[in-house]
Amino acid sequence: MHEIFVLAEHRQGELRDVTLEMLTLASQLDSKVTAVLLGSGMDAFASKLASFADRVLVVDDPMFANWNAINAQAALVALINKDKPHMVIVPNTGQGADVLASLALELGASFTSDIIGLALEGDKPVATRAYYGGKINGRIEFKDAELYMVGLREGAIPAAEGSKSGAIEKVDNPVAADATDRKFLDYEQPAIGDVDITQSTLLVSVGRGLREDKNMPMVEELAGLMGADVSGSRAVVDAGWLPADRQVGISGKTVKPKLYLALGISGAFQHVTGMKGADLVVAINKDPDAPIFQYADYGIVDDLLKVVPALIDKLKEMKG
Amino acid sequence: MSIEEGTFVQKYDLLGCIQCGRCTGGCPVTVRTPLNVRRFVYDTVDDDVLEELSEKPEIWDCTTCNTCAIRCPKGLEPFEVLLGLRAMRAEEGNIEPTAITALESMFNNGNPWGKPAAKRMDWAEGLDGVRILEEGEKADVLLHICCTAAYDPKIQPFVGKLITILNAAGVDFGLIGEEEKHCGSEARRLGEEGLFEYFDEENTELFGRYDVQRLVTLSPHCFNSFKNEYTNLSIPVLHYTQLIAELIEDGKLELSKEVATKVVFHDPCYLGKKNLVFDEPRYILSKIPGVETTEFFRSKERSLCCEGGGGKMWVESESKAPRLAETRVADAHDLGAQTIAVACPFCWLTIEDAIKAKGYEEEMQVKDILELLGEAL
Amino acid sequence: MNIVVCVKQVPDTSDPDTEVHIDGTGRGVDQSKFSFVINDADNYAVEEAILLKEKHGGEVTVVNIGSEAANQVIRMALAKGGDGAIRLDDEKFAGSDPVALARILQAGIKDLSCDIVMTGCLASDDGYGAVGVALASLMGLPHAAYVKTVEVLSDNKLKIGRELEGGLLEMDEIVTPCVLTIQTGGNEPRYASFKGIREASKKEIKVMDLPATGLSEDQVGEAGSVAVMVQYSVPEVGDLAEILEGDPGETAGKLAGILKDKGLV
Numbered sequence: 026m027h028e029i030f031v032l033a034e035h036r037q038g039e040l041r042d043v044t045l046e047m048l049t050l051a052s053q054l055d056s057k058v059t060a061v062l063l064g065s066g067m068d069a070f071a072s073k074l075a076s077f078a079d080r081v082l083v084v085d086d087p088m089f090a091n092w093n094a095i096n097a098q099a100a101l102v103a104l105i106n107k108d109k110p111h112m113v114i115v116p117n118t119g120q121g122a123d124v125l126a127s128l129a130l131e132l133g134a135s136f137t138s139d140i141i142g143l144a145l146e147g148d149k150p151v152a153t154r155a156y157y158g159g160k161i162n163g164r165i166e167f168k169d170a171e172l173y174m175v176g177l178r179e180g181a182i183p184a185a186e187g188s189k190s191g192a193i194e195k196v197d198n199p200v201a202a203d204a205t206d207r208k209f210l211d212y213e214q215p216a217i218g219d220v221d222i223t224q225s226t227l228l229v230s231v232g233r234g235l236r237e238d239k240n241m242p243m244v245e246e247l248a249g250l251m252g253a254d255v256s257g258s259r260a261v262v263d264a265g266w267l268p269a270d271r272q273v274g275i276s277g278k279t280v281k282p283k284l285y286l287a288l289g290i291s292g293a294f295q296h297v298t299g300m301k302g303a304d305l306v307v308a309i310n311k312d313p314d315a316p317i318f319q320y321a322d323y324g325i326v327d328d329l330l331k332v333v334p335a336l337i338d339k340l341k342e343m344k345g
Numbered sequence: 346m347s348i349e350e351g352t353f354v355q356k357y358d359l360l361g362c363i364q365c366g367r368c369t370g371g372c373p374v375t376v377r378t379p380l381n382v383r384r385f386v387y388d389t390v391d392d393d394v395l396e397e398l399s400e401k402p403e404i405w406d407c408t409t410c411n412t413c414a415i416r417c418p419k420g421l422e423p424f425e426v427l428l429g430l431r432a433m434r435a436e437e438g439n440i441e442p443t444a445i446t447a448l449e450s451m452f453n454n455g456n457p458w459g460k461p462a463a464k465r466m467d468w469a470e471g472l473d474g475v476r477i478l479e480e481g482e483k484a485d486v487l488l489h490i491c492c493t494a495a496y497d498p499k500i501q502p503f504v505g506k507l508i509t510i511l512n513a514a515g516v517d518f519g520l521i522g523e524e525e526k527h528c529g530s531e532a533r534r535l536g537e538e539g540l541f542e543y544f545d546e547e548n549t550e551l552f553g554r555y556d557v558q559r560l561v562t563l564s565p566h567c568f569n570s571f572k573n574e575y576t577n578l579s580i581p582v583l584h585y586t587q588l589i590a591e592l593i594e595d596g597k598l599e600l601s602k603e604v605a606t607k608v609v610f611h612d613p614c615y616l617g618k619k620n621l622v623f624d625e626p627r628y629i630l631s632k633i634p635g636v637e638t639t640e641f642f643r644s645k646e647r648s649l650c651c652e653g654g655g656g657k658m659w660v661e662s663e664s665k666a667p668r669l670a671e672t673r674v675a676d677a678h679d680l681g682a683q684t685i686a687v688a689c690p691f692c693w694l695t696i697e698d699a700i701k702a703k704g705y706e707e708e709m710q711v712k713d714i715l716e717l718l719g720e721a722l
Numbered sequence: 723m724n725i726v727v728c729v730k731q732v733p734d735t736s737d738p739d740t741e742v743h744i745d746g747t748g749r750g751v752d753q754s755k756f757s758f759v760i761n762d763a764d765n766y767a768v769e770e771a772i773l774l775k776e777k778h779g780g781e782v783t784v785v786n787i788g789s790e791a792a793n794q795v796i797r798m799a800l801a802k803g804g805d806g807a808i809r810l811d812d813e814k815f816a817g818s819d820p821v822a823l824a825r826i827l828q829a830g831i832k833d834l835s836c837d838i839v840m841t842g843c844l845a846s847d848d849g850y851g852a853v854g855v856a857l858a859s860l861m862g863l864p865h866a867a868y869v870k871t872v873e874v875l876s877d878n879k880l881k882i883g884r885e886l887e888g889g890l891l892e893m894d895e896i897v898t899p900c901v902l903t904i905q906t907g908g909n910e911p912r913y914a915s916f917k918g919i920r921e922a923s924k925k926e927i928k929v930m931d932l933p934a935t936g937l938s939e940d941q942v943g944e945a946g947s948v949a950v951m952v953q954y955s956v957p958e959v960g961d962l963a964e965i966l967e968g969d970p971g972e973t974a975g976k977l978a979g980i981l982k983d984k985g986l987v
């Protein structure tokens with residue numbers, strides 16, 4: 026049976042969800058799944074990963090307390106050269122993308138980045154990637170190689186429940202000296218309070234369909250539950266319900282969130298121009314012909330004053 | 346930008362100013378912004394402060410409505426000073442991101458809306474009677490559509506109306522097609538003199554390819570640029586209202602259906618105050634059966650700007666005071682008008698928005714004259 | 723501080739009205755209705771390079787792999803403050819994956835002495851986000867991906883901020899020469915005035931074809947790639963919004979489920 030290495034991702038004491046997504050994907054490929062955990066004080070993560078992997082390979086050393094692409098690459102090269110897995114999956118994230126190409130080139134691996142699907146056809150992997158902002162997909166075939174590597178897009182594959190009970194294997198840090206060419210310093214949290222909606226990952230955006238200022242608290246409650254920021258159309262900014270820096274559109278901000286939830290926004294050309302880069306658009310609007318539905322992935326044709334409170338309830342339920 | 350000494354003084358004839366203040370006195374945006382155009386005319390005499398003046402945010406508040414120019418007893422064009430200051434900003438590359446997007450799209454796509462040039466004719470899908478001229482082809486009228494009309498789904502339907510009307514009147518007309526480009530008006534208003542000159546050259550060359558008698562525009566903004574600002578364009582330029590008024594007068598266009606509505610006409614600045622075309626739109630309205638007309642207190646030369654021009658589509662004022670378009674809509678409401686008639690895509694958009702903002706959707710509508718004509722045909 | 727900045731010209735498919743149609747070969751798309759722009763992240767890379775030059779001196783060289791049409795984005799970068807440009811243009815480059823692209827770029831810039839090589843962190847059309855890191859590896863230089871802030875600490879040391887998920891900045895020190903892949907949002911790309919672009923047209927764009935790069939045919943294009951896109955397909959999701967049916971309780975429930983599935987709540 027082939028072996029697949031999965032590079033676990035953690036940050037500031039938290040194991041990131043993409044790790045379980047990668048392990049889920051690897052488990053679907055009929056292979057021996059090895060989670061590779063580089064970090065410092067990794068016992069808890071190691072036991073968690075054991076239920077998603079056949080083996081957890083742990084390098085527990087202060088050198089890996091924080092991400093450093095050079096140290097990580099050196100460690101991975103040593104581990105991979107020793108165990109010779111068939112494939113390595115890394116997350117296509119700020120960490121994974123920081124190492125995928127250079128690691129693959131050093132190892133002579135055939136690789137591709139930002140995949141959304143992966144299968145094995147015979148011995149060889151075949152990957153699916155998105156092109157043109159997700160408008161079309163492409164099938165990727167690899168040059169024959171000893172080793173294949175891919176970077177998996179976050180959220181592309183839902184994580185399954187862990188049903189394995191892999192062995193935890195601690196190995197000595199194979200990297201002799203801490204990197205000098207690049208050093209981790211610290212983290213800077215994004216400024217809070219003064220929201221820059223162009224940087225928001227989730228946006229709840231309101232339009233004139235909100236009707237009255239007094240409905241704003243309801244929207245803020247929804248956004249709060251979702252961890253989203255609130256933006257709006259020019260109509261609501263004009264009405265003074267939101268400050269000007271929250272306006273989306275040609276004369277406002279151009280936003281590129283992962284989710285744009287448009288509440289009572291008609292989808293005027295001038296507005297849409299500012300939000301067309303959003304990954305997922307959901308629109309709630311009473312008017313089935315509102316142009317916003319042409320730009321939305323999901324739509325609800327109904328009164329937002331009814332749907333939003335119901336949504337708040339559902340989200341509260343989900344959070345328990 | 347390195348400004349050569351005295352450039353401003355000469356270019357805008359600043360020494361001709363007697364500081365009477367009529368310009369600022371008539372400037373409509375003073376009710377919502379700190380803009381004082383007289384002060385700029387005074388201050389820009391000193392080359393050393395130009396840089397500093399160009400950084401004042403209010404230079405972007407001017408809608409280029411031309412009121413100040415109309416009122417100036419010395420025949421100056423005070424607002425041009427503001428455009429000169431904008432040009433300094435543009436040349437340094439230091440302008441609002443929204444304006445950058447629009448200008449880069451003009452350069453890349455020939456329109457400010459970020460739309461591919463290859464989709465410029467999409468509005469014509471399924472329409473009959475659209476003739477795209479070949480090089481050297483003969484026609485009486487070359488019809489210029491305008492970027493907003495070509496791409497904004499709210500305005501696109503008017504183009505179809507205009508096509509139907511011209512065909513009904515038997516006009517021999519043709520279009521440029523996908524190669525049609527922005528007129529450059531908004532480029533210039535956003536301070537991009539260089540880009541404007543580029544459009545001047547490109548369009549003059551383009552229009553010269555056809556054997557046509559007259560150039561007719563849908564938008565007053567294109568009309569103004571072609572007519573007054575292009576350096577070497579020799580064909581006569583008309584706004585569509587002028588052509589249609591002529592067709593009605595010549596008995597070529599029959600308006601038979603009743604359009605029962607009370608209409609007030611909002612003069613587009615670039616048609617009215619800038620080019621003194623006041624009568625033709627009113628004449629057309631008077632010929633539509635059933636239409637009852639009324640006039641704004643502030644009309645014609647004194648007409649209130651809707652803030653749609655002057656690059657304002659892309660640069661928002663910080664002011665929280667009601668938009669001028671809202672004042673305009675409130676005035677129309679007081680007059681009991683059911684329809685605010687316009688003859689400009691920008692006016693249509695700003696006024697539609699203001700009607701919604703005032704919550705008058707049930708009581709009144711904005712309609713381009715082309716829509717009213719379409720109903721009457 | 724000499725900087726090389728790599729820029730790509732991409733179709734502007736962000737416009738919601740732009741349709742992407744797969745062509746007859748199944749391996750390309752119909753480009754006839756596209757408009758073309760500089761890749762968003764590359765635009766920020768250009769700005770970062772010019773800001774550094776303005777502060778610390780040196781030269782900025784703009785490098786592109788593309789046909790003559792790409793002169794448009796090169797000239798814009800030159801107008802903003804670039805000093806020289808190289809365009810790598812050969813039919814044989816078509817179909818290159820990030821490894822082959824990095825190899826071509828490396829060959830194009832090998833004679834330049836530079837302190838920082840910048841690329842955008844991701845191209846909006848193919849979305850690989852791997853060329854810069856591959857280039858660093860080929861050049862044997864340290865690198866950092868997703869860089870949003872750059873500060874010069876000393877002659878050979880930078881302090882950089884890498885933007886991670888959720889907007890968190892990871893601050894690192896990195897020695898030069900190095901390769902940085904630049905994330906959007908760290909600066910405000912300036913406007914290249916038309917006059918500036920016209921003037922920039924006078925600056926020479928050095929064009930290099932395959933022989934000029936010294937590479938062989940099997941090092942570029944599909945032959946030089948480790949992974950090849952062989953077939954496009956249309957993803958299942960439809961064009962119009964999928965309308966969730968039901969009373970407010972039901973639709974809200976469905977929506978909550980979707981958001982949860984997508985990991986958004």
Ligand SMILES: Cc1cc2nc3c(=O)[nH]c(=O)nc-3n(C[C@H](O)[C@H](O)[C@H](O)COP(=O)(O)OP(=O)(O)OC[C@H]3O[C@@H](n4cnc5c(N)ncnc54)[C@H](O)[C@@H]3O)c2cc1C
Nearest residue numbers: 232233234258259274275276277289290291296311328329
């Ligand atoms: C110069 C200029 C620049 C502009 N710049 C911008 C800009 O930067 N950004 C911008 O957003 N706009 C801009 N606009 C305005 C733009 O044209 C639209 O007017 C504006 O976006 C409309 O905002 P809206 O969708 O909130 O309101 P509307 O168009 O009024 O839409 C309200 C929507 O809410 C729906 N609705 C009503 N009640 C309910 C309910 N109870 N439940 C659910 N749905 C309901 C309606 O069906 C309707 O679709 C600009 C316009 C101009 C002229």
Ligand code: SF4
Nearest residue numbers: 372407408410411413
């Ligand atoms: S053009 Fe109009 S808005 Fe501009 S300064 Fe003159 S009067 Fe004021």
Ligand code: SF4
Nearest residue numbers: 362363365366368417
């Ligand atoms: S109206 Fe004319 S003369 Fe009077 S202050 Fe203004 S610019 Fe000067």
